[in-house]
Amino acid sequence: MTDTSRIILITGAGIGIGQATAKAFATLGDHVVVTDVLETEGKATVAAIEAAGGSAEFAFLDVRSTAAVDALVADVEARHGRIDVIIANAGIAHKAPLDTLTDEKWELTFDIDLKGIFRVVRAAAPGMKARKSGAVVALSSIMGTSYGWDEHVHYSAAKAGVVGLVRGLAVELARDGIRVNGMAPGYIRTAQLLSEENSLGAAGAEKAGEFIPMGRIGEPEEIADVITFLSSHGARYMTGQVLVVDGGLLVGRY
Ligand SMILES: NC(=O)c1ccc[n+]([C@@H]2O[C@H](COP(=O)([O-])OP(=O)(O)OC[C@H]3O[C@@H](n4cnc5c(N)ncnc54)[C@H](O)[C@@H]3O)[C@@H](O)[C@H]2O)c1
Numbered sequence: 075m076t077d078t079s080r081i082i083l084i085t086g087a088g089i090g091i092g093q094a095t096a097k098a099f100a101t102l103g104d105h106v107v108v109t110d111v112l113e114t115e116g117k118a119t120v121a122a123i124e125a126a127g128g129s130a131e132f133a134f135l136d137v138r139s140t141a142a143v144d145a146l147v148a149d150v151e152a153r154h155g156r157i158d159v160i161i162a163n164a165g166i167a168h169k170a171p172l173d174t175l176t177d178e179k180w181e182l183t184f185d186i187d188l189k190g191i192f193r194v195v196r197a198a199a200p201g202m203k204a205r206k207s208g209a210v211v212a213l214s215s216i217m218g219t220s221y222g223w224d225e226h227v228h229y230s231a232a233k234a235g236v237v238g239l240v241r242g243l244a245v246e247l248a249r250d251g252i253r254v255n256g257m258a259p260g261y262i263r264t265a266q267l268l269s270e271e272n273s274l275g276a277a278g279a280e281k282a283g284e285f286i287p288m289g290r291i292g293e294p295e296e297i298a299d300v301i302t303f304l305s306s307h308g309a310r311y312m313t314g315q316v317l318v319v320d321g322g323l324l325v326g327r328y
Pocket of ligand 1 (some may be wrong): 085086087088089090091092109110111112135136137138163164165166167186213214215216258259260261262263264265266267
């Protein structure tokens with residue numbers, strides 16, 4: 075880490091898109107606070123970053139806890155002086171046909187996928203406002219921006235909620251120098267997509283590639299690179315937007 079390294083806080087960074095994003099920021103010379111409920115995977119992400127010459131640390135964080143989020147943000151700010159970028163990535167996508175979709179299942183998904191983003195931004199906003207600088211990228215999904223997803227209506231609803239959250243936060247925080255954007259991935263090769271229980275599974279993911287104009291599902295690194303752009307000086311006049319990165323799926327004719 076150098077004096078000019080940005081401090082990046084990522085939720086759900088032990089595996090998948092969050093992990094790839096942590097590695098992408100570290101490659102740029104930033105210091106990454108890797109957080110997750112998966113302790114082993116989070117620590118392994120930090121070890122991989124350090125082995126490659128980058129700078130990172132692990133902190134256990136369950137985004138369902140306001141107290142834990144507030145404490146972590148305060149701790150990072152106390153030790154590093156600031157948080158420059160938040161990547162609110164943590165999410166679950168549990169399959170639940172409507173007749174099995176209990177209040178508890180609905181609330182769990184909303185607590186993580188939507189309120190979890192709000193909690194982290196609320197905690198970090200005062201420091202970002204004081205410094206007149208900050209960038210946030212929140213994970214939505216094409217299942218929130220454009221598609222309905224059967225047997226996952228709680229997920230679709232929460233991810234659509236992320237679009238509204240991004241817009242509201244972007245407008246409220248713009249004059250404080252804080253930009254808030256969203257990322258809406260298509261089908262990306264992660265544990266979430268490859269889950270036979272909750273999503274397409276391995277065979278379904280490969281089959282989906284046939285319907286994607288680019289002929290394949292995406293890799294986590296292909297989302298991470300756009301997330302680092304959204305967080306960069308290059309995107310300095312961009313706020314309130316949710317970018318779709320899907321290999322052309324939504325604009326395709328199938
Ligand atoms: N993979 C895709 O095709 C795809 C598509 C669209 C959107 N997304 C979104 O991208 C984000 C990352 O997804 P992924 O595919 O890498 O999934 P993943 O399952 O591989 O990773 C999700 C991460 O979130 C963490 N997490 C879950 N509950 C948590 C909690 N309560 N507190 C903190 N962390 C928690 C998990 O431990 C894990 O590290 C999610 O928000 C997901 O909904 C993924």
